[in-house]
Amino acid sequence: MTLPTKHSILVVDDAKDTQLLLAFDLSSPEREINCCDSGEQALQILKDDKVDLILLDLYMPGMSGLETLQAIKADKAIADIPVIMLSASDNEDEVVAALEYGASDYVVKPYVAKVLLARIGNALRLRDKTIELEYLASTDCLTGLNNRGRFFDLSTKAASQANRAMQPIAMVMLDIDHFKQVNDDYGHAIGDKVLLEFSRCFNRVFRDYDIVGRIGGEEFAVCLPNCHADEALQVCERFKHTVANTLVEVNCKSTKPITVTVSIGFAIACSKHIVVDDLLKQADLALYQAKTNGRNCVVN
Ligand code: GH3
Ligand code: MG
Ligand code: MG
Ligand code: MG
Secondary structure (H helix, E strand, O other), X not given: OOOOOOEEEEEEOOOHHHHHHHHHHHOEOOEEEEEEOOHHHHHHHHHHXXXXXXXXXXXXXXXXXXXXXXXXXXXXXXXXXXXXXXXXXXXXXXXXXXXXXXXXXXXXXXXXXXXXXHHHHXXXXXXXXXXXXXXXXXXXXXXXXXXXXXXXXXXXXXXXXXXXXXXXXXXXXXXXXXXXXXXXXXXXXXXXXXXXXXXXXXXHHOOOOOEEEEEEOOEEEEEEEOOOHHHHHHHHHHHHHHHHOOOEOOOOOOOOOEOOOEEEEEEEXXXXXXXXXXXXXXXXXXXXXXXXXXXXXXXX
């Protein structure tokens, strides 16, 4: 995971001289500073632009700083961006209100540039740490795929979108065949290498917006929004062949590269009430059937 090297800061203040002063004081090769005059403009900018931190004036004509802060914190897509309030007022109630609404910090104007920069640094560090922790909590560390929890969350979101749009959704469950034998024959490290190479096959076959997850040891799942049964069958067959043709080098000259096969079960739902758990159970039954049918095959 790579975090941004350059942080983008949005200054929201109706006073042009404050904007200019902040742009000057904060200027650095590691920061990009953009300014706007109102809360309304800020919300518009936040819809499209990537912003890492907001410096928000309290008193502005139109939306006040507190109203803008509330609007930011109410919008899931931008709620995590740290907001530092900047105000000439040191009224205790306003400070408390801003912090309770979710501001990361509150700085009184005229500010001391050195202190403001230190506070910005702290807020950005905390934000970076949060991003890193969220990534670690949702990612499988061996393969970089979504972990089980994240896979369920994303699939549940995809299912509700499919329900609204009345579109079908396909759920695929995959399990590497005789994987225990790979560990037994070549050792756990090579087993891990096989898992990694296997996980790389997903990108080559599935669409960008398909959701891929590592569900357990050598079990994986893919959720395919807006996908019909014939398309799901085609893509699963293609994946099965891609896996079977993927050579994994063993770190030993005398041993030939190894290959594995995969058993695949899938299920389709196209009702208005798609439930991810039910769909996964159906796909799991199909996977069980694929194992019973002799492995290296796809069952619907
Ligand atoms: P089947 O074809 O019926 O699926 O047989 P299998 O051997 O693949 O299934 P089984 O459930 O018997 O074995 C799964 C093995 O996967 C056992 C476990 O040690 C191994 N495994 C699970 N997670 C990891 C991992 O992260 N790394 C490695 N190297 N092995 C793992
Ligand atoms: Mg003002
Ligand atoms: Mg298994
Ligand atoms: Mg297996």
